[in-house]
Amino acid sequence: MKALLDTHALLWWLFDDPHLSTTARDCITNAENEILVSAASAWEIATKHRIGKLPEAGDIGRLLPMYLRQARFAELSVTVDDGLLAGSLPGPHKDPFDRMLIAQARLRSLPVVSIDPVFREYGVTVVW
Numbered sequence: 001m002k003a004l005l006d007t008h009a010l011l012w013w014l015f016d017d018p019h020l021s022t023t024a025r026d027c028i029t030n031a032e033n034e035i036l037v038s039a040a041s042a043w044e045i046a047t048k049h050r051i052g053k054l055p056e057a058g059d060i061g062r063l064l065p066m067y068l069r070q071a072r073f074a075e076l077s078v079t080v081d082d083g084l085l086a087g088s089l090p091g092p093h094k095d096p097f098d099r100m101l102i103a104q105a106r107l108r109s110l111p112v113v114s115i116d117p118v119f120r121e122y123g124v125t126v127v128w
Contacts, residue, residue, distance in 0.1 A: 002034045003027055003127055004076065004105050006114035007041040007097060014060060014067055024113045027127050036076040036110065037068055040100035081107060093118055 005013070005028075012020040013028055028035055046061045048054035060067060068075060078100060085103035086096070093099065095118075102122045105112050111125040119126050 001027075001030075001032070002036060002108070002110055004036045004038060004101060004108075004110045004112050005041065005073070006101060006112055006116060006119075007044045008115065009113040010037055010041055010073075011045070011054075011057070011060070013071070015056070019115075021115070021128050024128055027113055035071070035073045035113075037073045038076045038101055038104055039078045040097050040104070044097040076104060078104070089122065091121070093121070 009020060009024055009028075011017070013025075027033055042061075042064050045054060045057050045064065049057040049061045065075075082100060082103045085107060086099040089099055089102060098116065098118055101112060102119060102124055104110065105119065105124045106122065111127050112119045113127045115128055117126075
């Protein structure tokens with residue numbers, strides 16, 4: 001199975017945070033699964049760290065490619081189709097990072113590893 005990590009799930013994995021559910025942790029550690037990290041998550045981490053909303057990110061923003069290689073996570077680029085869908089999604093949800101992850105998950109039929117219920121509202125399967 002392929003699964004896309006929401007940004008908080010990625011950070012909780014990297015920080016070994018106990019908030020990461022057992023189901024999410026099992027999905028990530030299952031060697032048969034391909035775990036994807038969106039370029040949108042890198043953008044979110046760097047942005048939130050820069051503006052002070054994610055001070056605990058520390059060097060993760062600078063060293064994220066290394067952390068992804070060590071964890072054997074695959075990078076997921078943002079495409080024009082992703083951007084078009086993210087920008088045209090209905091509803092009041094305004095978070096551009098979530099909207100991009102929703103678009104990427106929908107276009108690729110990927111489940112998202114996330115505690116956030118907003119993904120289900122857009123018809124995305126959630127692993128948590």
